[in-house]
Amino acid sequence: MIRFLTAGESHGPALTAIVDGLPAGVPVTGEYIDVQLKRRQGGYGRGGRMKIENDRAVLLSGVRGGYTLGSPVCLRIENRDWSNWQKIMDPGPGAILTERVVTRPRPGHADLSGAIKYGHRDMRNVLERSSARETAARVAAGTLARRLLEELGVRVVGMVTAIGKVASAGIEATPEQLEERVAASELYCPDPLAENKMMEAIDSARESGDSLGGVFEIRVFGLPPGIGGYVQWDQRLDGRLAGALMGIQAIKGVEVGLGFAGAAMPGSRVHDDIYYSPEMGFYRESNGAGGIEGGMTNGGTVVVRAAMKPIPTLYKPKQSVDIATKEPFTASVERSDICAVPAACVVGEAAAAWELARAVLEKFGGDTLEEIKQRWSLYLERVGRF
Numbered sequence: 001m002i003r004f005l006t007a008g009e010s011h012g013p014a015l016t017a018i019v020d021g022l023p024a025g026v027p028v029t030g031e032y033i034d035v036q037l038k039r040r041q042g043g044y045g046r047g048g049r050m051k052i053e054n055d056r057a058v059l060l061s062g063v064r065g066g067y068t069l070g071s072p073v074c075l076r077i078e079n080r081d082w083s084n085w086q087k088i089m090d091p092g093p094g095a096i097l098t099e100r101v102v103t104r105p106r107p108g109h110a111d112l113s114g115a116i117k118y119g120h121r122d123m124r125n126v127l128e129r130s131s132a133r134e135t136a137a138r139v140a141a142g143t144l145a146r147r148l149l150e151e152l153g154v155r156v157v158g159m160v161t162a163i164g165k166v167a168s169a170g171i172e173a174t175p176e177q178l179e180e181r182v183a184a185s186e187l188y189c190p191d192p193l194a195e196n197k198m199m200e201a202i203d204s205a206r207e208s209g210d211s212l213g214g215v216f217e218i219r220v221f222g223l224p225p226g227i228g229g230y231v232q233w234d235q236r237l238d239g240r241l242a243g244a245l246m247g248i249q250a251i252k253g254v255e256v257g258l259g260f261a262g263a264a265m266p267g268s269r270v271h272d273d274i275y276y277s278p279e280m281g282f283y284r285e286s287n288g289a290g291g292i293e294g295g296m297t298n299g300g301t302v303v304v305r306a307a308m309k310p311i312p313t314l315y316k317p318k319q320s321v322d323i324a325t326k327e328p329f330t331a332s333v334e335r336s337d338i339c340a341v342p343a344a345c346v347v348g349e350a351a352a353a354w355e356l357a358r359a360v361l362e363k364f365g366g367d368t369l370e371e372i373k374q375r376w377s378l379y380l381e382r383v384g385r386f
């Protein structure tokens, strides 16, 4: 069983993750994780904080000479902004608790409910942890899972498909082509025409003091049929992927395959006909199911989409009430992302990779990567003979 926890405040010294249960022998380096951390920091629409940070994963345990040992992997990502916040965020009794106090909750953020829940009068104690800064540690953990999947020939590719009202055209391409097109885009959108319009939409949101959400899509290539399960509710892969993606800050909806569009279509157009040839085995010519039927992979590309709400910290503030004075106010903002859908897409890749690796290890798990690879190939042979 693999599991992970993260710790760390947004303006504290560092973020930490402990990743437990990875098999021995997975090739991993800090540099490999850093590629994904850099992607998460990027994307058109990000705010001033990302100019300060330069996220790097420092591996502290569980890896030796570039390979996992089977022991827990602990890693640390420094917050460079810490140097500006040290006196206020100091864990010791010397911390200055009377400055930068937050008493004005932002609609759409965790501020008010978090303060009520924990009894905090300074909502900094909430926002420091509810902030999506935490997703840097989550991406690092998910990237370890991604590395494991890569060893089995499974690839996870994410792409932005909508920003506000601007949506991209559907793209049919190989994983390599998709990766290349996503990497060439400032918005991680493989459709250049839509990308330009999306950037214009972000510019105009910025000019009017507003923010934008959007949609990203994750495609997973190379999974055989039968990952996940139908016999208990908590084995169903669609539910597990939805949970992993909804667990990302600001994600408000997830769909698999045709998703909500399928609800408006007749069954004859939604379900994917089944064919057989001796060369290809069982196959489909469409993928309305998004690669998942009955809570299991069906051998097709897994396709999941997630909808992100607009960023709640607005330069054009919304109505709120100060928790100290109980007076209404309209807040002013120091800095914020205008749109973070591309960054969320990278987090989504990591979250999906994590959940898929968990399901793969449930079926093929062993203490070493070698054992897992052997079981994986045996199963592929069995699937081929079915």
Ligand SMILES: Cc1cc2nc3c(=O)[nH]c(=O)nc-3n(C[C@H](O)[C@H](O)[C@H](O)COP(=O)(O)O)c2cc1C
Residues within 6 Å of the ligand: 047, 108, 109, 110, 130, 131, 132, 135, 248, 249, 250, 251, 309, 311, 312, 313, 335, 336, 337, 338, 340, 343, 344, 347
């Ligand atoms: C990568 C990423 C960056 C974000 N950046 C900001 C930001 O700069 N300002 C902000 O108010 N919210 C930002 N958010 C959104 C908040 O974290 C989120 O809306 C908040 O935690 C409330 O949680 P909920 O939306 O899940 O209810 C970001 C989210 C993600 C995934």
Ligand SMILES: C=C(O[C@@H]1CC(C(=O)O)=C[C@@H](OP(=O)(O)O)[C@H]1O)C(=O)O
Residues within 6 Å of the ligand: 010, 047, 048, 049, 050, 053, 130, 131, 132, 133, 134, 135, 136, 249, 335, 336, 337, 343
């Ligand atoms: C720090 C990150 O994102 C942050 C997420 C975030 C929020 O409220 O979720 C608020 C902003 O933080 P700050 O107020 O320090 O500018 C973002 O920059 C990050 O993604 O690494």
